[in-house]
Amino acid sequence: MSLRVGIVGISGFGGGEAMRLIANHPSFELIYAAGEGSAGSRLVERFPGVPAKLAELVIEKWDPETLPNLDVLFASLPTGTSAEALARVSQDVKIVDIGGDHRYVAGWAYGLADVWPSQIKGQSRIANPGCFPAATLTALAPLLADKLIEPGQIVVDAKTGISGAGRGGADSRFGYAESNENLVPYGLLKHVHMPEIATTIERLNGGSAAGLVFTPHLVPMTRGVLVTIYCRGQATTRQCLNAARRFYAERAFVRVTDAPPQTKWAAGSNLAFVSYASDPERSLxxxxxxxxxxxxxxxxxxxxxxxxxxxxPETAGLDGAPVWP
Structure with missing residues (x-):
């Protein structure tokens, strides 16, 4: 079975990564690519290493009214730019929005795939989680589901590689000179990912996430997110690890490890690594x-x-090993 697939925002980091995965997918055929500044270019001009079968595909200017006959559309657009246009896409086309416009919006399923796969199957509009929520919620879900921690006493310290900021333009604040040998906190108290993290915490546990603290930091590496999350609870380290292993027993992409995880373990892959440490005497x-x-x-x-x-199959096109070193 071959499904006809399109990508909007293909010249950005997220869209380019989607293209890389779809190029080797056993059931997806990329027939449509759209962008803004890159419109009119062939894919090979934007991505010199693209597979030969896609090299001559021309990037079109994004217009939902002129879409070809597609089965699936991936939208990788900056937050705030996709809602109006995607509303004009036919309901016959399944959409996965990698951007932030549809997370917890009516009519869109929240695509936390390793936690709620049964609630995603059969849907036609999926809002992909943000990168910080993907790491944070995957680690927290087993503890919240088993009520091993208090949902209202969670502090998230997050680190991300520079590609998380998007490709940007010539005036980007994330160039080499600004980012090299630098560590930058940002989005304090009001980061765009906080609402979806808080909503999901409450959905998983039933309690209030009103005390959530989330602080992201930009670190000088290209890829990777690592979150260290401080919670209140009496569970032992072994109880936390066992809860996660039960929770993710049937999930192909989540690895529960005794050792603290490292960003390179996941580089270039769809894997998530989680681990835990606790001090019950301090309720930590x-x-x-x-x-x-x-x-x-x-x-x-x-x-x-x-x-x-x-x-x-959930693993189709995604079972490659991480890049190492």
């Missing part, structure tokens, strides 16, 4: 999560969600 539980921000944090989970809504 530390949860750790690692993802590739362009993999599980964006395009990898988007393809996983597309597999689910299309009735394909």
């Amino acid at each position: 539980v530390i949860a750790m999560g690692v993802v590739d921000n362009l993999g599980k944090g964006a395009a990898g989970q988007a393809v996983q969600n597309a597999n689910l809504i299309c009735g394909l």
Whole structure:
């Protein structure tokens, strides 16, 4: 079975990663690519290493009114730019929105694929989680589901590689000179990912996430997200690890490890790594999560969600090993 697939925002980091995964997918055929500044270019001009079968595909200017006959559309557009246009796409076309416009919006399923796969299957509109929520919520879900931690006493310290900021233009604040040998906190108290993290915490546990604290930091590496999450609870380290292993027993992409995870473990993959440490005497539980921000944090989970809504094996096109070193 071959499904006709399109990507909007293909010249960005998320769209480019989606293209890389779809190019080797056993059931997806990329027939449509759209962008803004790159419109009119062939894919090979934008991505010199693209497979030969896609090299001559011309990037079109994004217009939902002129879409070809598609089965699935991946939208990788900046937050705030996709809602109006995607509303004009036919309901016959399944959409996975990698951007942030549809997370917890009516009519769109929240695509936390390793936690709620059964709620994603059969849907036609999927809102992909952000990269920070992908790492944070994957680590927290087993603890919240088993009520091993208090949902209102969670502090998230997050680190991300520079590609999480998007490709940007010539005036980008994330160039080499600005980012090299630098560590930058940002989005304090009001980061765009906080609402979806808080909503999902409450959905998983039933309690209030009103005390959530989330602080992201930009670190000088290309890929990767690592979150260190401080929680209140009496569970032992072994109880946390066992809860996660039970929770993810049937999930192909989540690895529960005794050792604290590292960002390189997930590089170039759709894997998520989680681990835990606790001190019951201080009512302290530390949860750790690692993802590739362009993999599980964006395009990898988007393809996983597309597999689910299309009735394909969940691992199709995603079972490659991480890049090492």
